[in-house]
Amino acid sequence: MTTTRIDPTIFDALPLGRDPVSVRRRIEAMERLLERSFTLPGTNRPVGLDFIVGLVPVVGDAITALMGSYIVWEARNLGLSKWQLARMMGNVGFDAALGLIPFVGDAADFFFRSNTRNLRIIRRHLDRHHPGATVIEG
Template sequence: MRRLQPDLPLGSDPAAVRRRVEALERVMERAFAVPGLGRKVGLDAVVGLVPVAGDVVTAAIGLYLVWEARNLGMSKWQLARMTANVGIDTAVGAIPVAGDLFDFVFRSNSRNLRMIRRHLDKHHPHTRIIEG
């Protein structure tokens, strides 16, 4: 059986962290194309449809990104903003129906990935990946 993607690195070096958080964000926010919607959705929106448990699981995964950011040495202010993004996504996502619609618009993992990328580009420029 052919593998679709190479194994994700397990190291703690910035390049390995970049690959892991980018892969996680892709799965959580834009893994599936929904016909007629014109927008990709991920497991965050799908799992969030399950009351309570779905929100807890997606919050835990979102906090994993914050943990990786902490390990990269990001500032407390940045970590607080990232935690707030996860908190807002979780709190509003817990509201039936409205929260599910909110998950399509407010993508906390994508916001947090942008912050991590900015940090990596500034402090670890050798990890930057040029995409064609």
């Protein structure tokens, strides 16, 4: 049987520094919270607050768009290019716009993971420009 509890280790000892390693850990924690913090029973598909809170019309999508914008703000502080930041804001905006459509937006949150896409952009940047911030995942 699959549990639907949130993983309590998501925010354990998150660093407060402005160095690339600290920023990467905070961004990864936010992405995990928004996209992969729960597992839906019967589907074994991870979902997060983006899907759950997005079920609340308008307000839920606004809240998750603000939380996704935090990831873009952290990326700006890392020095990503304007093109990368525009792509990231486009992902957040597209996700928020889809969320405004009843039922379709809820299904889209299940498949279109804007925060995961944004994390991928940030990881590529960090791997290229800050190789010391690379984390080997086991």
